[in-house]
Amino acid sequence: MKKILFILLFFVSALSGWGQSNADAYQQAMRKYLAGLDTLYVASEWVARANAFERIAQAEPKQWLPHYYAALCYIQAFNFEKDESRQKTYSEQAERFIARADALRPNDSEITLLKSMAASMRVRLSPIFNGARYGRLADEMLEKAQQINPDNPRVYVQRASNLYFTPRMWGGDKQKAREVLDIAERKFTTFRPASDLHPDWGRSTVQYLRYLMEKE
Numbered sequence: 001m002k003k004i005l006f007i008l009l010f011f012v013s014a015l016s017g018w019g020q021s022n023a024d025a026y027q028q029a030m031r032k033y034l035a036g037l038d039t040l041y042v043a044s045e046w047v048a049r050a051n052a053f054e055r056i057a058q059a060e061p062k063q064w065l066p067h068y069y070a071a072l073c074y075i076q077a078f079n080f081e082k083d084e085s086r087q088k089t090y091s092e093q094a095e096r097f098i099a100r101a102d103a104l105r106p107n108d109s110e111i112t113l114l115k116s117m118a119a120s121m122r123v124r125l126s127p128i129f130n131g132a133r134y135g136r137l138a139d140e141m142l143e144k145a146q147q148i149n150p151d152n153p154r155v156y157v158q159r160a161s162n163l164y165f166t167p168r169m170w171g172g173d174k175q176k177a178r179e180v181l182d183i184a185e186r187k188f189t190t191f192r193p194a195s196d197l198h199p200d201w202g203r204s205t206v207q208y209l210r211y212l213m214e215k216e
Contacts, residue, residue, distance in 0.1 A: 026060050030197045034069070038204040043086070046077035050093070057100070064104035065197055068111060071097035072201070075117050084125070091121045109149035110199045113158060116141035120162070138162075153187035154202040156180050160209060174213070181209055 033052045040046050050073035057066035074094035081087050098114050105111060119138035122130045142162075146155045160181040166172030184206055193200040 022060075026056065026063065027197065029056050029059075030065065030069075034197065037069075038201060040076070041080060043077045043081040043090075046073045046080060047090070049073045050077065050097075054097075057097075062104065064101045064108075064111075067097045067101035067104065068114070068199070071095075071101060071114050071118075072199075075114065075121065078121050087121070088125060091118065091125060094118050094121070107148060109145045109152045109155065112141050112145040112148060113152070113155055116145060117158060151187055151191060153184050153191050154199065156184035156187055157202045157205050157209075160184055161205065164209060164212070174216070177209070178213055181206060181213070 029052075033049055033056070037049065040049065050070045053066045053070040053073060057063065057070060060066060071094045074090045074097065078087050078090040078094070081090060094114070095118050098111060098118055101111050102108075102115075116138045119134040119141060122134035123138065142155065142159060145152065146159075149155070160177045163171075163173050163177035163180060184202070188203060188206070191200075
């Protein structure tokens with residue numbers, strides 16, 4: 001009886017250690033590919049990083065963050081890409097990973113914000129054909145992301161960006177963009193991510209927008 005009990009305890013201990021080892025490997029891999037994320041300025045680099053997060057997602061299918069970051073990377077690849085056919089591919093890939101993240105963590109402000117950004121990409125691909133449908137969806141998702149978490153600074157960064165780059169005839173307002181960017185900066189001073197793996201990007205975008213605004 002004691003021998004059986006010893007064997008059971010051994011297996012429980014081994015399984016516990018294996019689980020901890022997997023968790024450590026996941027966190028190390030995430031930290032590796034999150035490092036320097038804001039310093040990428042070439043579409044191919046963003047795609048390579050998206051592929052890395054996809055591999056993590058395949059190894060850890062119950063984790064939503066790898067899907068989230070893969071989607072974010074494809075959105076950024078879209079922004080740095082000139083070729084329209086590649087932009088379309090990146091848009092579709094971003095939507096695919098957003099759907100997976102959303103299935104694992106529904107009604108999340110960060111994921112809902114990515115939905116808004118993905119809809120905006122559709123508008124940029126074809127303003128005439130997609131403007132009405134996806135423009136409205138982008139606005140709805142941005143508003144929803146803010147409702148879910150009014151203290152999410154990235155929501156205000158995206159809103160300021162939309163206001164700044166959208167022509168006035170379509171609702172853009174550069175003065176309003178400055179005011180919203182001020183809110184984003186204040187939100188960043190108090191924002192604390194749930195962990196070092198959770199979304200904490202956007203400060204470099206604030207700096208870029210501020211730079212453009214000061215040039216005018």
